[in-house]
Amino acid sequence: MNQIAIKMLMGDKGKYLGIVLGLTFASFVMTQQPAIFLGLMARSYSFISDTGLPDVWVMDPKVQFIDDIKPLQETQLYRVRGISGVEWAMPLYKGLLKARLSNGTFQTCNVIGLDDTTLIGGPPIMLEGSLEDLRRSDGIIVDIDGATDKLAKISDQPGAAKIPLKVGDNLELNDRRAVVVGISKVTRTFQSQPVVYTTYSRAKNYAPRERKLLSFVLVKAKPGQNLQELTRRIRDNTGLVAYTNEEFKTVTYEYFLHNTGIPINFGVSVLLGFIVGAAIAGQTFYSFTLENLKQFGVLKAMGTSNWVLLRMILLQALLVETLGYGLGVGLTALFGYAMRNTILAFKFPWQLLIFTGAGVSIICALAALISILKVIRLEPAIVFKS
Amino acid sequence: MNEDKPAVCCRNVTKIYDTGGQKVTALNGINLDIALGELMMLVGPSGCGKTTLISIIAGILDQDSGSCELFGENLLTMSxxxxxxxxxxxxxFVFQAFNLLPALNAAxxxxxxxIxxxxxxxxxxxxAIEVLEKVGLGARWRSLPAQLSGGQQQxxxxxxALVHNPRLIVCDEPTSALDHTSGMNIMNLFKAVALQHDRALVVVTHDARIFEFADRIAEMDDGHVVQVQTNQPLVAQRH
Known part of the structure; x- marks a missing residue:
């Protein structure tokens, strides 16, 4: 009877394609929109992910997320260094500074100042040059996305492509000379601004004069040191806030989650995809059952039990569900692959597959349930009605 | 099962439909026997209860009262x-609109x-292919219903209806969707391959052209069997 069920389903190719495409659409929207949402959210803490070496981030208690800089006094660095369980503690400057481009326009950059001696907190991947090159006079390292796009030089030829910034090129940061000594690869940030790495002392020179310029203290715990205990100790001794990498990511993520319209906007898209997908697929599947009601009636009259008919409908639902789901997530994966080098945020974790699978299953289960009820209540005597 | 008993034995069969609060008596105390080896036709005007009666005889509808035994077994008391x-x-089963599954080929x-x-x-x-050969469609077993004529579909x-060798075949207007020649061919086929000494056929029909194929004809009106007779008077009436 399973084969009969499959043939019944595929017999009407138009309806069959309608159901599968409806589910594909639902599955695609339910996967693609959350993938973009997760990608955006991941960008909110991408700088923390890229700065892998420290175990703990120390900051002003009022800091709400990674880009919410409340500078500290330099003396705080020495207080943190004096706490037991701290292997080392390094300063980090993080701020938005304006870079003057060769054509005279300005571009805001995310400037990161690393400890002059150790250069801890540097970019995860160097494409050109090395981190040590930052020790050269006026040296800065620029991320590849910034170098090829927002910081790229405008060609003299009208309509010609931008000329990427390269090692040896000059920039002006707050009216001070900066020389590109390396190109790095970093994860795109939420604001998608170019990321410029330099030394801590040089960053202080670039930054506008302020009494306090220390953004974070990066801390490495001694081997075997419990991180929760260490963060508590730092808090108790300095009055500052200390987070582990994961805690700081969560704080940042939750800030964006609760203080921006991003989740609700994407939530609406996902919900809309679910409703439209459910409406198309559910309605088409139900109307498919209605059109086949007489055929089910014939099978029932011939002695097919409700259980077998139920199994047939579930098999039909499972088949279209699997196809629609597979096509939907496949299209999402293709979409993600096609957009991998663009500004679009995209993150496709395995949990998303489960989320979409559950969504498509609910749609199919609802459609199948309504169809099953109709078939179970069907009087086989319907077969004699012309 | 008792071989001496008739294939179908209906006693005081009553069926009342509740249509939106209004009670409609479709069958009102039907008594009817159909013997093995017999082709019984149920005739009568629309709404007289023919379809309800074959539905009950075929066990796809339950009567409200009375008994209907098939080969000595009461369907109402069965699980x-x-x-x-x-x-x-x-x-x-043979239906007026054939009711073949359109996505499946003939076989x-x-x-x-x-199955x-x-x-x-x-x-x-x-x-299935063997039986299709018996009805003259051995070469068309791969054809989908849409690729067959009305007569071929029937x-x-x-x-x-024959493939599982049932002991009762119920047919609802088997010739009404067919032209005269096809209808006659179908009935000849019925006589030739379906009717056997250990099988009964019940045919509901309006089609007077096929009365001559019946062994007996039960005339129904307003939920009653008015009379049961051999085909001669009705066939003569038609001529």
Whole structure:
């Protein structure tokens, strides 16, 4: 009877394609929109992910997320260094500074100042040059996305492509000379601004004069040191806030989650995809059952039990569900692959597959349930009605 | 099962439909016997209860009162599972609109009753092709219903009704969707391949052209069997 069920389903190719495409659409929207949402959210803490070496981030208690800089006094660095369980503690400057481009326009950059001696907190991947090159006079390292796009030089030829910034090129940061000594690869940030790495002392020179310029203290715990205990100790001794990498990511993520319209906007898209997908697929599947009601009636009259008919409908639902789901997530994966080098945020974790699978299953289960009820209540005597 | 008993034995069968609070008596104390080896036609005006009666005889509708025994077994007292099994093994159906599954080819359509009875698909399709040969469609077993004429579709439906060798075949207006020649051919086929000494046929029809094929004709009106007679008077009346 399973084969009969499959043939019944595929017999009407138009309806069959309608159901599968409806589910594909639902599955695609339910996967693609959350993938973009997760990608955006991941960008909110991408700088923390890229700065892998420290175990703990120390900051002003009022800091709400990674880009919410409340500078500290330099003396705080020495207080943190004096706490037991701290292997080392390094300063980090993080701020938005304006870079003057060769054509005279300005571009805001995310400037990161690393400890002059150790250069801890540097970019995860160097494409050109090395981190040590930052020790050269006026040296800065620029991320590849910034170098090829927002910081790229405008060609003299009208309509010609931008000329990427390269090692040896000059920039002006707050009216001070900066020389590109390396190109790095970093994860795109939420604001998608170019990321410029330099030394801590040089960053202080670039930054506008302020009494306090220390953004974070990066801390490495001694081997075997419990991180929760260490963060508590730092808090108790300095009055500052200390987070582990994961805690700081969560704080940042939750800030964006609760203080921006991003989740609700994407939530609406996902919900809309679910409703439209459910409406198309559910309605088409139900109307498919209605059109086949007489055929089910014939099978029932011939002695097919409700259980077998139920199994047939579930098999039909499972088949279209699997196809629609597979096509939907496949299209999402293709979409993600096609957009991998663009500004679009995209993150496709395995949990998303489960989320979409559950969504498509609910749609199919609802459609199948309504169809099953109709078939179970069907009087086989319907077969004699012309 | 008792072989001496008639194939169908209806006693005081009553069926009342509740249509939105209004009670409609479809059958009102029907008494009817159909013997093995007999082709019984049920005739009468629309709404007289013919379809309700064959539905009850075929076990796909329950009467409100009275008894209807098939081969000595009362369907009303059977469990639903047993009734399904009984129907699957003992009853073949032929419908006015053929009711073939459009996505299945002729052989697959004919094999459905065997598959319902638990026969493996390959075996069922082999047997189906054999029966299709009997009804003259051996060469068309791969054809989908849409690729067959009305007469050919009805032949497939007959093959489907015969394939599991049921002891009762119920037919609802088997010729009304066919032209005269096709209708006659179908009835000749029925006589030739369906009617056997151990099988009964019940045919509901309006089609006076096929009365001559009946052994007996039960005339119905307003939920009653008005009279049961051999085909001679009605055939004579027609001429």
């Amino acid at each position: 639903s599972q047993r009734k399904l099994q009984f129907r699957a093994q003992n009853i073949g 697959e359509n004919v094999s459905v009753p065997l 319902i009875n638990g026969v493996k698909r390959v075996t069922a399709e082999k047997k 032949r497939v439906a007959i093959a489907r």
